[in-house]
Amino acid sequence: MNGAHDCGGMMGFGPVVAEENEPVFHALWEARMFALMSAVGDVGGWTLDEDRAACEAMEPGHYITSSYYEHWLNGLELLLQKHGLATAEEITSGTATTRGQSVTPTAAEVVWPAVTAHGSYERKADATPLFKLGDVVRTRHLNPAHHTRLPRYLRGHVGEIVACHGAHVFPDSNSRGLGEDPRHLYTVRFKASDVWGNAARDLIHADLWEPYLEAR
Numbered sequence: 001m002n003g004a005h006d007c008g009g010m011m012g013f014g015p016v017v018a019e020e021n022e023p024v025f026h027a028l029w030e031a032r033m034f035a036l037m038s039a040v041g042d043v044g045g046w047t048l049d050e051d052r053a054a055c056e057a058m059e060p061g062h063y064i065t066s067s068y069y070e071h072w073l074n075g076l077e078l079l080l081q082k083h084g085l086a087t088a089e090e091i092t093s094g095t096a097t098t099r100g101q102s103v104t105p106t107a108a109e110v111v112w113p114a115v116t117a118h119g120s121y122e123r124k125a126d127a128t129p130l131f132k133l134g135d136v137v138r139t140r141h142l143n144p145a146h147h148t149r150l151p152r153y154l155r156g157h158v159g160e161i162v163a164c165h166g167a168h169v170f171p172d173s174n175s176r177g178l179g180e181d182p183r184h185l186y187t188v189r190f191k192a193s194d195v196w197g198n199a200a201r202d203l204i205h206a207d208l209w210e211p212y213l214e215a216r
Contacts, residue, residue: 001053001147004060005071009153009196013064030069037072038115043103044083049175053147054078123182125167130210131186135161137213139188147175150212154204157195158216162205163187170209184210 007013025031041051054075056063063071080086090096106114131137141156142148149171165185173181185207192202 001056001145002143002152003056004058004063005056006152007064008151025069026067030067033069033072033076037076038111039106040076040080040085042106043101044079044085046079046083047174049147049169049171050177051075051079052171053175054082056147121169122165123167123169123180125182125184127167127184129164129184131161131164131184131213131215133161133164136216137161137188138216139208139212140214142212144172146172148172148212150208151206153195154190154206154208157190159188159190159204159206161186162189165207168209170211172209172211186210186213188213 025034037051052075055071056075057078058066058071058074062074066074077091080091081088085101086096087098090098136158137160138158139150139154139156142150163186165187167182168185169180170183173179186209188206188208190204190206192198192200192204195204
């Protein structure tokens with residue numbers, strides 16, 4: 001999706017200024033937003049990729065002028081409606097008018113272990129990988145209307161595969177409810193001078209799924 005979230009390489013946004021001693025949450029509502037997203041996701045049954053896609057669906061002007069947890073709030077509101085957990089009217093009024101789903105609350109003492117538990121999106125796939133270490137590839141010039149993890153600024157550029165990670169959940173499918181569809185994942189190294197068109201000597205490393213790549 002070519003949305004406001006995909007702004008790598010765009011000019012006019014100014015420098016990235018790191019906040020010294022930045023707190024985990026800047027306000028109490030951000031902590032509540034984190035808790036809501038963590039709790040309701042299990043009830044709704046949506047995936048991490050679907051969550052990301054919902055956050056990216058925010059109106060572009062609003063997206064670039066709002067905070068990180070506001071993006072989460074927008075995504076949660078969309079997912080609650082999509083999965084039949086709340087109506088737009090209920091969200092606006094803050095009052096439930098329909099019967100909610102019956103769930104067993106998660107005990108407080110198991111929340112933090114669950115949030116910090118190691119997880120993996122690595123899966124088994126029958127398909128043989130198309131590429132190997134050292135292969136030179138070009139990223140496809142894709143413009144999907146759905147969620148994708150191929151950054152816009154890397155599309156159509158040439159790079160070298162420097163790591164092979166096996167098959168992982170393919171976010172382009174998983175975000176649309178089409179299943180995990182595991183595809184092979186690679187780390188591809190690009191020259192910043194090729195991507196940005198200047199004399200930079202830096203290197204860019206991106207983890208990219210096989211459908212994003214083609215042999216050069």
